[in-house]
Amino acid sequence: MIKIVTVNSKKELASFIDFPHDLYQDDPNYVPELFIAQRDLLTKHPFHKHNSLQTFLAYNGDKIVGRIAAILNNAHNKYNKVNDGFFGFFDCINDTEVSTALFNAANTWLREKGVTDKFIGPVNFSTNEPCGLLIEGFDSPPFLMQTYNAPYYADLIAHTGFVKSMDLIAWHWxxxxxxxxxxxxxxxxxxxxxxxxxxxxxxxxxxxxxxxxxxxxxxxxxxxxxxxxxxxxxxxxxxxxxxxxxxxxxxxxxxxxxxxxxxxxxxxxxxxxxxxxxxxxxxxxxxxxxxxxxxxxxxxxxxxxxxxxxxxxxxxxxxxxxxxxxxxxxxxxxxxxxxxxxxxxxxxxxxxxxxxxxxxxxxxxxxxxxxx
Missing domain, CATH: 3.40.630.30 (Gcn5-related N-acetyltransferase (GNAT))
Incomplete structure (x- = not known):
């Protein structure tokens, strides 16, 4: 039975930040984010003055099996004349029941905030910050301020009905x-x-x-x-x-x-x-x-x-x-x-x-x- 928990306490926030370390502990290309930087990003960043964010954890029993953030970027909506919502900080075991529960929780929160147009992601919090799901190039670690994820994430996201919005390219020498x-x-x-x-x-x-x-x-x-x-x-x-x-x-x-x-x-x-x-x-x-x-x-x-x-x-x-x-x-x-x-x-x-x-x-x- 998958249970979705709204992150409210400092302890839950620490668990939210730490989950990818456990998920990718055997992946030689994984690079951990600095804890203090992630904590400040999720709590002290000026983004929070004019926008809203809610983080969620997925549990199977007492074990964390996934995480997601629902993001309402009012500046994006005003600038682009839309009413979109976003998801970010998405990490999950390879299980569609877990990923579906996470996306449903984020979707529900955004709808309750009045979002009526698109559900977009992953972005943390906008394209000014790390964004995009890695779909090609899994054989090397990410560079600074770039995202990383397992190949199966694309199937989890597609399973929930998402389609391509745009692709981003990284170049190498x-x-x-x-x-x-x-x-x-x-x-x-x-x-x-x-x-x-x-x-x-x-x-x-x-x-x-x-x-x-x-x-x-x-x-x-x-x-x-x-x-x-x-x-x-x-x-x-x-x-x-x-x-x-x-x-x-x-x-x-x-x-x-x-x-x-x-x-x-x-x-x-x-x-x-x-x-x-x-x-x-x-x-x-x-x-x-x-x-x-x-x-x-x-x-x-x-x-x-x-x-x-x-x-x-x-x-x-x-x-x-x-x-x-x-x-x-x-x-x-x-x-x-x-x-x-x-x-x-x-x-x-x-x-x-x-x-x-x-x-x-x-x-x-x-x-x-x-x-x-």
Missing amino acids: EGDAYDDKSVRLLNALEERLKRNNIVIRKINLKNFKEEAVKLREVYNSAWDQNSGFVPLSNDEYDYLAKDLKLILDPDFAIVAEQEGKIVAFGLALPNYNEIFQKIKRGRLFPTGIFKLLFGKSKIQSLRIYALGVIDGYRKMGIEACLYGTIIKEYKRKGFKHAEAGWTLEHNELMNRAIEAINGDPYKKYRIYEKAI
Whole structure:
């Protein structure tokens, strides 16, 4: 008999966060999320100021066998003029009775909140955070801030009536298996941009607060045509910027600026999942903190996290300069492989640009939908 429990207490929340560790304890590609980060995301994130979320656990007897979060993203609905609901943080044993019970609980909660259009997921909480179900590329661990799940999840989700909404692609480069044309042409491209008073530079960490304010407009406008996009509130953006500052390498935080206005940026992050994979159950204390501190210099992979150019500045060569600068630093610092992602499957401009530098579309994620 499957029992669904609404998560209300700190103990239940800890069980909710910890369930994937038990589910994937024998999976060599699983990377545990840091407990403190997940707890804060589910309780303290600015998202909760204007939106709603309810988490659920599925029990078989006294054993946890699944989890899900029902998410009402009011900002998404207002921006896109819809009345959708979302699910996220979905993990489950390979049992359709359990998954159906979880989805029914989330669906019921959303309907009670007044949702009438679509039921969409997985997203945690929007496409600004980790999202999508891994459907291709199960043979390697996820990169930083990417999702991971067992192959059978797709069948569980389809069994409940969900269909494809859109696919997201992650791209990979091994060693120096990239086209370095953008590096070879970097000086010439930068000189051409200077004629339009556009300069390519690294972000100034000493003046990070002011830089972050300038970047907010780019972040919220460069992807405004993407399916499911929702602008970050100022509080949400500040929360993200604060987190990213802790892990970014300024050599991989590149902006294009015209007369004091930032018009584009590229950001690549050291793949901290190489360290997180070794931190048992995502606990930094007592020993995980040392693995984190001493492992930073040993990271061998890089994730190109974001590359955005605001409307009116595209197809000027800025994208090539951003990629060229990141590739140049990747080579100089001796990284062994890299991932760019994700991109929407129908973003032809970006996907062609990545293919042109020999990107391998090695992982695919899917967001599903159905009528609520």
